[in-house]
Amino acid sequence: MPGAKVPQAVRRKQILGAAYHVAAERGLTGTLIGEVAARAGVSHGLVLFHFKSKRGLLLALLDWLLESTTVLHLGxxxxxxxxxxxxxxxxxxxxxxxxxxxxxxxxxxxxxxxxxxxxxxxxxxxxxxxxxxxxxxxxxxxxxxxxxxxxxxxxxxxxxxxxxxxxxxxxxxxxxxxxxxxxxxxxxxxxxxxxxxVPAERRRRPASARRPVLHSAR
Amino acid sequence: MPGAKVPQAVRRKQILGAAYHVAAERGLTGTLIGEVAARAGVSHGLVLFHFKSKRGLLLALLDWLLESTTVLHLGxxxxxxxxxxxxxxxxxxxxxxxxxxxxxxxxxxxxxxxxxxxxxxxxxxxxxxxxxxxxxxxxxxxxxxxxxxxxxxxxxxxxxxxxxxxxxxxxxxxxxxxxxxxxxxxxxxxxxxxxxxVPAERRRRPASARRPVLHSAR
DNA sequence: AAGTATATTGACTGATCAGTCAATGCACAA
DNA sequence: TTGTGCATTGACTGATCAGTCAATATACTT
Known part of the structure; x- marks a missing residue:
């Protein structure tokens, strides 16, 4: 008995969110479609319906991962x-x-x-x-x-x-x-x-303070 | 019909050598015992006999890999x-x-x-x-x-x-x-x-040559 | 020669999974 | 209401593999 329908985009995000956690825990090859489905609260078949294959799911997950990474921002x-x-x-x-x-x-x-x-x-x-x-x-x-x-x-x-x-x-x-x-x-x-x-001391400090004796001169 | 016997150490190296190539090609989880066995020219069962499990094989492979890495040598x-x-x-x-x-x-x-x-x-x-x-x-x-x-x-x-x-x-x-x-x-x-x-120029060169004009002063 | 220990094989098993599909329910249009 | 399209399910399949085991050949001992 099929459940209620949900907009595609929403379902996909829901499944990807589940996949993210499963994949982080189990690794890519250890990610089982069944586990992702269970975590997302949907059926095994639905995951395949939306992502076509396991590989498709993992590629979509990678896209999602990269997109959601706030790329190095020079604030x-x-x-x-x-x-x-x-x-x-x-x-x-x-x-x-x-x-x-x-x-x-x-x-x-x-x-x-x-x-x-x-x-x-x-x-x-x-x-x-x-x-x-x-x-x-x-x-x-x-x-x-x-x-x-x-x-x-x-x-x-x-x-x-x-x-x-x-x-x-x-x-x-x-x-x-x-x-x-x-x-x-x-x-x-x-x-x-x-x-x-270049070391700040050379310019800012007076000559007398230049070389604190921390090590022998070698 | 079992084949000729070979000293343990030799067999293990032979199998590890095969595992090395297979694992490098297929990845750790993609490494199949059958494929390793085939590459080593022995039976599936023999690999398990010598390494007990797939995990055992992969751990032994890691040891072998690390040992055979000439650690960073200061010649x-x-x-x-x-x-x-x-x-x-x-x-x-x-x-x-x-x-x-x-x-x-x-x-x-x-x-x-x-x-x-x-x-x-x-x-x-x-x-x-x-x-x-x-x-x-x-x-x-x-x-x-x-x-x-x-x-x-x-x-x-x-x-x-x-x-x-x-x-x-x-x-x-x-x-x-x-x-x-x-x-x-x-x-x-x-x-x-x-x-x-520290930049060599500052010490070796005469003062007159210190600041070659490549860029404006900032 | 007979006996013992063990390396080696290949067939078998049992579990696990990705992917398929017919059946079914939901939403929306006519 | 009826119909159409599509999301959703769960049962099923087929393949794949790791690991087990009884049978057997080999080497070594006595």
Whole structure:
């Protein structure tokens, strides 16, 4: 005895919402249509009716996941920062916060990464996503390079943007594996110091305070 | 009609070798015992006899994979480099070469990453591996910090080692997704410039040559 | 030669699932 | 009211696989 009808778009979202949770828990290949259906409160058959196949469901889920990711936004607060170095740091910080506040999404993302290896369609979608990601970093990267042409001679904006992305993704991997001990704050500090402008002391402080004795001169 | 007997250790290696290829092609969950057996030229049952279960096989494969990974080695050539900055750069270069020369291994690694999300045993093994990885970077990181305490004030060796690892893993992800267009050389140049010592010009060149006019003063 | 332990096989089982389909109910139009 | 189109169901199917097991060949011991 079929239940009440519901507009297509609504049903699809309802099912995708269920699929999101199931997939985050069980992994992509562990996602069973029956489980998604149960979680969404509909029948097995209806899921197939709306998404045609399991693969169709997982592709739609990926689209949904990417669309619902507020792509790296340079809010007015960040743009207000004068130094591009500060901007870049603020971006890193922002992204890492998102990382730890949405663990489920991060987990699912790993699954799609490894699915990318063998599935060309998924790979293409992920590739686009990464390109968007790098593109968002690019203007800041350009500003950083322009602000210090001597230090960054030979460095391309694309390269620097890619490195910025790798900070985030690399941090994600490590913190996922070692949630207990991996110290994101330490990571962030190290990353920030790598990007930072020429040491402030050299310009601001008087010569007498330049070299505090922390280590032997080596 | 059972075939000739072969020493346990040999059979296991033979089967693991087959499993390696199958898993790299099909993914962990797509790895069928039957296919591994066929590739190894033995029966389905024998694989189970030696590894007890599919999970047992995949765990053994992971061990084998990790053991056979020459962990980040600071060869004499690298240690000979005077500057720790140069050493770090050399390490990055070396690791990225390995990355592109062993694509199958890299692919398999992604699978184990995402498996880590849900399987505690796999996660533990991967965690250890990453710890080893960071540990290998650590002495160099310490030297880098010690060589420039002003610039790296507040930065821990652990943090810097983690960032180094994230360079490599982040690069791996991006180059896997976009093998065609992702420019590893650009990435490497950008990464190297981030780690490099304070711009050489400031010390070596005469004052008159300090600020080549490439851009307006900001 | 006889005996023992074990590596190896292939047939079998039982469970699991993705996908199909006829039947059925709902909404809306004529 | 009747009809049409479509969403929804649940039972069914067919294929796929991991894991079991009895039978058997092999190597090694005595």
């Amino acid at each position: 007015p607060d960040i743009l207000a920062l004068s130094s591009p170095f500060d901007q870049l740091r603020a971006l890193l910080r922002q992204e890492m916060n998102r990382l730890s506040s949405e663990p489920q999404r991060t987990r699912l993302t790993f699954d799609y990464w490894s699915a990318s290896v063998r599935d060309a369609t998924i790979r293409s979608k992920m590739r686009t996503e990464f390109a968007r990601y790098r593109a968002a970093f690019r203007p800041v990267a350009e500003a950083v390079i322009a602000a210090n042409p001597v230090r960054f001679r030979g460095v391309t904006a694309a390269g620097l943007a890619a490195v910025s992305v790798s900070f985030i993704k690399g941090c994600a991997v490590q913190s996922m594996l070692d949630h207990e001990h991996f110290d994101i704050a330490d990571f962030l500090v190290a990353a920030e110091h790598l990007i930072q402008e | 004499p050539d690298i240690l000979a480099l005077s500057s720790p900055f140069d050493q770090l750069r050399a390490l990055l270069r070396q690791e990225m070469n390995r990355l592109s020369s062993e694509p199958q291994r890299t692919r398999l690694t992604f699978d184990y990453w995402s498996a880590s999300v849900r399987d505690a045993t796999i996660r533990s093994k991967m965690r250890t591996e990453f710890a080893r990885y960071r540990a290998a970077f650590r002495p160099v990181a310490e030297a880098v910090i010690a060589a420039n305490p002003v610039r790296f004030r507040g930065v821990t060796a652990a943090g810097l080692a983690a960032v180094s690892v994230s360079f490599i893993k982040g690069c791996a992800v991006q180059s896997m997704l976009d093998h065609e267009h992702f420019d590893i050389a650009d990435f490497l140049v950008a990464a190297e410039h981030l780690i490099q010592e």
